[in-house]
Amino acid sequence: MTSWEKAYEKWNSFQDLDPALKKELNQMKEDKVALEDAFYTELTFGTGGMRGILGPGRNRMNIYTVRKAVNGLANYIKVNCVNVKDRGVVVAYDSRYMSKEFAVEAAKVLGAYGIKTHVFESLRPTPLLSFAVRYLGTTAGIMITASHNPPEYNGFKVYNEDGGQITPDEADHIVASIQQTENELTVPILEKEVLEEKGLLNWIGNEVDHAYLEQLKQISKMEEQHLQQDKDLQVVFTPLHGTASKLVMEGLKQLNFPNVAIVEEQAKPDPEFSTVDSPNPEEHQAFTMAIEQGKEKGADILLGTDPDADRLGVAVKDEDGVYSVLTGNQLGSLLLDYLLSHIDQDVFKNGKMIKSIVTTELGRAIASSHGAKTVDVLTGFKYIGEKIKQYDATGETFIFGFEESYGYLIRSFVRDKDAIQAAVVACEMADYWKRQGKTLLDALELLYEKHGYYQEGLSSITLKGIEGSRQIEQMMKEMRNNPLSEIAGIKVEKFEDYLTCTRTFTQHEDKKETIELPRENVLKYVLEKDSWVCLRPSGTEPKIKCYYGARGENMEESKQRLEILQTTMNEMMDRILKNC
Incomplete structure (x- = not known):
């Protein structure tokens, strides 16, 4: 059997599989394409969390993939945070299918470690979750959301004890912890009623909302007299x-x-x-x-x-x-x-x-x-x-x-x-x-x-499968190894490679600077005439985005400059793709 067939068989033979997921799995059993897509890989946990289509399978958002992610997070915070059990974790969720259910599943897993979970009684925004981490002093936060993805998606975002999205370094450690969980189907949990009895599940009402609104009021720059007027x-x-x-x-x-x-x-x-x-x-x-x-x-x-x-x-x-x-x-x-x-x-x-x-x-x-x-x-x-x-x-x-x-x-x-x-x-x-x-x-x-007429644009290329990923990789390699000296007749002043963290001044190739930012597979050309172009491939799919910026003394000039940059780069990327 292939790896996806083994994964499918593990799920299909699991006696205690969630009934709703079992029913969906039975409906899929004759559709090998759908089964392979659901089981051929594990749902990727990226730099902030994971996001995917709802349904059965290790490559889908469901109670088991959520449990596995939370299990990894629990083991991470136990090692890297202090007073974890009492401070706990706060969980919020949006209006998507299964959002509240996934929030409760997170509490079930954390509770099995004796970690208290604060869960909002009803849906809340992501920024309130960030605020709640700081307000409640928790070791981490979990937001169940897929942002503006289509309805069939849901997701799981992790926040650190500062209330920010986890950093790449934190994500790497959490991913390593998640991968130590061999079987997502057998992650230990405590049922909701038991959590409530033990005081390990705290339902949050309006307290955090009121505290947030007090802070919100303070951001106003209006004079007091006008503030009080309708x-x-x-x-x-x-x-x-x-x-x-x-x-x-x-x-x-x-x-x-x-x-x-x-x-x-x-x-x-x-x-x-x-x-x-x-x-x-x-x-x-x-x-x-x-x-x-x-x-x-x-x-x-x-x-x-x-x-x-x-x-x-x-x-x-x-x-x-x-x-x-x-x-x-x-x-x-x-x-x-x-x-x-x-x-x-x-x-x-x-x-x-x-x-x-x-x-x-x-x-x-x-x-x-x-x-x-x-x-x-x-x-x-x-x-x-x-x-x-x-x-x-x-x-x-x-x-x-x-x-x-x-x-x-x-x-x-x-x-x-x-x-x-x-x-x-x-x-x-x-x-x-x-x-x-x-x-x-x-x-x-x-x-x-x-300040001048600044205009910005964006174009993207989306390819398919492993071959598409290879082509995107080849495109970036070509652009990195053969940096441009001009684009659309506009000279390149600086070439910035964020993978090597190097800034090269193209008119003086011996002059280089170190870019004090984390490494990332991104290239940026800073041009004369206050223009720039930036290439950024996706880390999760065969897709590359090209960003553009231009400035002119009037709107017509800046729009024309932006258009020619975009046209030139699109033609160049098409040409490179054909040779990949």
Whole structure:
């Protein structure tokens, strides 16, 4: 028998297999393709956790793969954290299928080790889980979510005792611990009733919510007199069938934004996300219903959060009355400028704005104009959280962090991207500009006029199977071994290889610098004319993303420059693929 057939037989012959999974397995028994896909490998535990399709099999999200992951985490924290049993672990979950069940399964495994688990009574956002780790002082946090993946997915994210996503080094140790669990079907557990009797399962009500909302209120930059007044800003909000409804509405209420209409059809948690093609505020179709309601109510701003409420999208009316969805780079730049314009300049003596290497350079220009420094990190908000932890020790001040993929963090009582914080401040910012007779699009134009017209783009190539992975690997090898000296007629100033952590100045090849970041298979070309290109392959699938940035003296110039960069790189990658 092949390895997948042996794995299938182990599951199929297991006497105590969960009845629902047993039924699904029986329905699949004649479909060898489906069986092989479900059993040919183990579900990958990446740098933050795991995510996969629900169903039976070691390559699926189910109670057994969750138990195995939690078993590895339990053994890791026993060795690496202090007072583990009493401090325990906090678990939250979103609106997806099996989310609460998986949360309880986590408690069952932890309880078998005598480790107390705090589980929320009902669904909560990811940023609240990050906050809860710090508020409750737990050794770790678990968030059951698949973010904005399709309905058939669920996932499992791990947070460290600082409330941040686990770092790559922590992930490596947890993975090693998980792999020591030989049989996912026989992981020891205690039943829920036993956990409750022993005091090993603590159901969390509203206490953490109230503590979070108190912190949320403190992030406002409004003067006290205006803070206490009702604002006339008209807001439409959609949580896209997810977890953000309560905290966003309460957060806006306590800052006296009374004119907030929720998209009722999308306010109810729904694991099918039945009103959208994808519950992702990065995609404009997710705003369809909010735009319709916005037109009816004459809304100044539309807010959309993804199901676990760590990403925020915003749309505002243009001069023709048409709602325009801001990019993550645009909203992040606006938030940064608003915050820096309302913070005491003394803060900047040791203040830091943090962004990823593929996030707009407009952020750096804005920060610099206010006297603040910019710190670049690799893609992934865990790296921003890690920097904030360092600043706790060094006394440096975190000002703001953002990524182009609609992730923002304003205050560090949360250590992950937080759409609730961003939603509240976005409304406060829109109110500020409305009182100046301007929209957020007007404010963005002012930033462009001051700093230059920055534009960003993204293209990707997705291939199939092992051969696709080989081709992606070959493409990166070719680009790494034969670095470009120009792209689309624009000279390369610096070539950055994040796998070797080396920055080479192409006009002076003997001049090199060490990049003080973790190693990652990423290449970046920094070009003349304030342009750049970055290649980043996926670590879990045969896919490569190419990010672009350009700056011009006007919008037409920057868009043309961006377009030619994108066209040139797409043609180049196609050419390399054909030769792979």
